Structures are given as C-alpha cells and as structure tokens.
Amino acid sequence: MKAVYFAWVRERIGKSEEELDPPAEVATVGELIVWLTKRGEGYAYAFEKASVIRAALDRSHVKHDAKIVDAREVAFFPPMTGG
C-alpha cells in the first residue's frame, strides 16, 4: 500500500510518501502506527503521541481501529487547521 504523510508528520518522518508492505498481522490503522514506529527515530518522533494523529484510508477519514485490508492508500497527518 502507498503511505502519504502531511505537515509535521511528513517533516518528522522525512518523506512525503512511500510504499509499505506490512506483515499480515498488522490489521488496523493503530497497529500500522505501532509497526511504523519501529522503523526508525523519525517515525517514532512523528507518532510519539499516537492519539493525536489523524488517519485516512483511500482519502476518507478513519479512526485508528479501522481495518487496513484492501486500502490502496493510507495517510497520516496532524489535526486539520484549514479554513
């Protein structure tokens, strides 16, 4: 699946997008965050307060308990500040 990152999540991870191939036991958005956190310091910093991180699957907002199966694109970003 493709992962995309925005705002300070993007800056802390150090890239705006990448291909991810998580193992089958990573079933939810929340589990994907835990798995990503182990990939390096930037990821750990980006997700240090996981509860504030917002996620989207295929460009729709989802909660952390959403299943990632079948999603083509996952996005992680801070709370929105548009308008």
Place this chain on the structure above:
Amino acid sequence: MGTVRVQAENFDSAAEARRLVAGRTDLGAVVSFVGLCRDEAGRLAALEIEHYPGMAEAEIARVMAEAEARWPGIRAAAIHRYGRFAPGEPIVLVVTAAAHRGEAFAAAEMLMDYLKTRAPFWKRVRYADGSQGDWLEAKAHDDHSAARWDPAPTQSR
C-alpha cells in the same frame, strides 16, 4: 452538488455568488464568507498552507453533500486555496444561496465549521522577523463550533 474547488489561484467571490443565482428567481438570500490571512498584530509575515490533493476536494464535497441534505434546495460553492499567503490575502470562500436568509446563513456557517475541522489543510506561520514558525495547532473551539452541526446521537430503546 455545488461547486467545490481547491486551487492556488485567487477567486472572485462576487462572480461565484452571481453564478449561484444566475437564472433563478426563487432564491431570496445569498451569503458570502471570505476567510483572510491575518497578521497577528504585525508578527506574521505569511501563512503557508499545505493540503492533501484529492482528499481535500473529496472531503469538502462530503461536507457540502451534508449541507445540501440538511437544507434541501440551497445552492453552495466552496473554494479553498493553498500556497503562501500574505496578510490580507483571501484563503477560503463559502457562498450559499437559499430562499430565505436563515438557511443561507446557517448553511454557510456549517460549511465553514466543518471545513475547518475536516478538510485536510494545514497552516504554518512565517514570522515577520524571517523565522519559520510552527505548524498551527488545531483549536478546541473550532471542534466545539463544528460539533453544533453533528447529527443528534440515535436514541437506544
């Protein structure tokens, strides 16, 4: 579905309002809201706005569909810009048209409240002294404003 646009270039609020009511004689009210970049007492030199291409349009369209379902017959346009903005520059436009002003005001307010809390845009500050500031933090009062429009929870029996 009303007009939804996400763009770098400026918009013409008067032209969008005219377009909503063109050829219609049953609409008695038009409300236009324009959000501008504010200078925060002279400290802010610019705002930089990042967005999630594709999802930004989709999320604003979902918000608009909710407004159109809530106030049947309204017409609406929402345009959100991205890029770098100097103080005074327009960032966001919401225009609504309805038979009566109550619906037009309410729909415009709901669109703005939901757009602020749900559309994937992020603002960063550039200060007048040249330093790059932080990403703005989401404000709790924006969540409270948006929550006013949430559907009432279903009663369990």
